[in-house]
Amino acid sequence: MSNSSPKKTNPTVQDVARAAKVSTATVSRALSMPDRVSEETRNKVARAVEETGYVLNHAARNLRRRDTGAIVALVPDIGNSHFSNILQGIETVCADRNLKVLIADTRKPSMARSNLNEFFSQNNCDGIVIMDGHFSIAGIRAANPKLPPIVTAGEWSDDPTVPIAVVNNLLGADLAVSHLLALGHKTIGHVTGLLSHKPGRDRLEGFRATLSGAGLEAEKAWVFEGDYTLESGSQAAEGWLALKDRPTAVFCASDRAAFGFISTLSEAGFSVPEDVSVVGFDDIDIAGHFVPPLTTIHQPRRAVGEQAAQLLLNLLQGGQPKTASVQLEPWLVVRRSTAAPGNLASEGTC
Template identity: 50%
Template sequence: MRQKTKTIQDIARIAGVSTATVSRALSAPAQVSESTRERVMLAVRQTGYQVNHTARNLRRQRSGSILALVPNLANPFFSQILSGLAEVVAAEGYGLLIADTQTDPDPAARLFSYLDNRMADGLVLFDGRLADQRLAARPRVPVILACEWGDPALPSVRVNNAEGAALAVRHLVANGHRAIGLITGPAGNVLTESRLDGTRKAMTDAGLALRPDWTFPGDFTLAAGVDAAQRWMALDDRPTAVLCASDEMACGFIGALQHAGHSVPDAVSVIGFDDIEVCGHLTPALTTIRQPRKEIGERAAELLVGMIAAQSLACTSQMIDVELIPRDSVRRLA
C-alpha cells in the first residue's frame, strides 16, 4: 500500500506546534527557540517530510536560483571560485546558474533581461564591465561583485590587488633584482589599474621606476604571455625579472622563452598572479601571488544569501588578503 505523503500539518501535529511555527523553523530557524526547532526537526526526520521548494518559491515569488555571470569560463582562475560559490548556495537550497559574458555582443542587455524577468533571486558578477551606475539605479535583485569592482554603490568581495603586486615587486627586489619588467592586463580593466598602481608604488619605494620599454601589453591570456616573450627577446637591454599580471600570461611567457632556448629563471625570473592549479606543476614551478579563490566564492555566496533572506539590496563589502607563494621561477642575483 502506498504511503500517504506527509504534509506540514502532520509535522505541526507531531511536534505540537502551529503550521506557521513549522514554516519558520524550516525557512528561518533563527526566529524560533532551540527547543521548538529541535521538536520540529525530530518530526521531520520521523516522517521523512521533504520541503517542496518549487511551491515555496512560487509563494515567495522566487526562482530558487542564483546566477553567476563570468567573463570567460575557459579561464581556470574561476574554477575554485565557482566551486566555493556552488557549495554555499546548494547548502542554502538554491540552484546555481552560470553564464559566460565573453562572447555576448551586449552582456549588459542580457543582464537587465535577467533582472527584469526575475530569472534569479540574486546575481554574482565576475565581469566588472557590467557593474555600472545603471545597475545600481534601477530596481533589481541583490547583486554581489566578486573579484572585480565598478560602481561603489554595489557591494563586493575582492582581494587586495595593489598589495599583491607590491608583494611581488618586494620579493624580486629582496632577491637582488633592480631591472623589473611588467606584463599588464587589458587597458582600462580595474584589475590592471590596481595591480599597476601597486607595482609602481613598490618600485618607487625601492628607488626604481617602471620603464615603458619593459612594460608589455597583455590581456590575461596565454597568447599575451607569448607576445610579451617575443618583445622581451627583441630587446638589447632586458629586464632580469618580469612580473606578470596573471598566471596564464606567465605560463605563456615561460613556454615561449623555453621553446626559444632561454632558461627560466637563469635568463629571466618570472612571477605570476592568481596561483591557478598548474603553477606548482610547471618547470620551473611558478612563484606567484595567491588569491584565496574558494574563499572568494564562499564569501560572495554568504553575503548574497544573507541579502536575499533580509530582502535587502545592501551589505558591507569585504576585502580579502593575498599571499606570496615563492617557488622556483625566481632566482637570487649575486
C-alpha cells in the first residue's frame, strides 16, 4: 500500500500557497497579475499549481470581483472616422486580454445623461473609456461614487485623477501655422474647434503663440469660431467672403471644418490654394482624396486608443498609471491645399 496521500479532487488556493510556501494573496497576484510578482515567485507558484492540480476558476473569481469581462467606450459620433480609428486601437489592445468592448453612442436620444448614470450604477462593465468631451467626469463620479475605473481618449478631463491619452494639440497647431508662415503667408486666420473643450482652446492657443513667435500681432488675427463641423467651416467661409481684407491662409481645427470652408468658397467661385491656402487637423481618411487633397495635421488616432486601453488595463490590474497624461505627437501632411500666397488673395495685416 502506498504511503502517499491521495491528491485532493478540488485543490484550493490555500493548498497552492502551502506548497509554494507563500501567502494566498501572493498566489492570487501571481495568477491574475503576474507582472506584479518576481520571476522566482511566479515559478514557485507555477510548480505548486502543477503539483496540486489546482485549476483557476475564472467564473468564481469574476463573481467575487464582480468582473464582467467588458469595458464600455462612450463615443459622441460612431459614424465619424476619427472616433472609429480610436476604437480600433482600443479593441486591438482589449482583444489581446480577452476583454470585450461595448460601444455606446452618447449622442443618441436613448443615451441621455440620466440613462447613462443609471447604466454606470449597475456595474455592467469593468472600466470606461470616454471620448466625449461634453461629459463632466467629476459630476458623473459625484452621482456614482462606485464607478469603475475611467480613462479618456482624445479628450481632457475635469477630474485630475483620471488618466488621459491625447494628441499634443499645441504642437499640432504650431506645425500647421509654421507651414503657412514658411510658404510666405503673413495674414492667417483660424477656424476654431469647440472652445468649451481643452483641445479646441489648445489649438487656438497654439495658433496665436506661433504667430506671436513670428513677430505677427496674434490678437489681430482673424478667428472664426466653430465646432469642428462641416457647417462651422461653411459659416467661416461666409465670414471670410464678407471681409474687405481677407487672410491669404486659414488653419481649420478639423478636416471637416476645412471641407466645409473649401466647398463654400468653391461655390462662390474661389479656388484653393490659389485664393486662399487651407490646412486642416485630423487627417481623416477622405483628406487625401478631397479636391484639392487637404494639407493637414495627422493625429495618430489608433495609437491614442491603444494608449487609453493600456492605461485602463493598468487600473483594472490594480496598478496606477506611470503618468496621468500620455501625449502623442502629431505630424504635418503636406498636400495640394496650401501654396505660396497667390495674386488673387487680398493683402492685409495681422
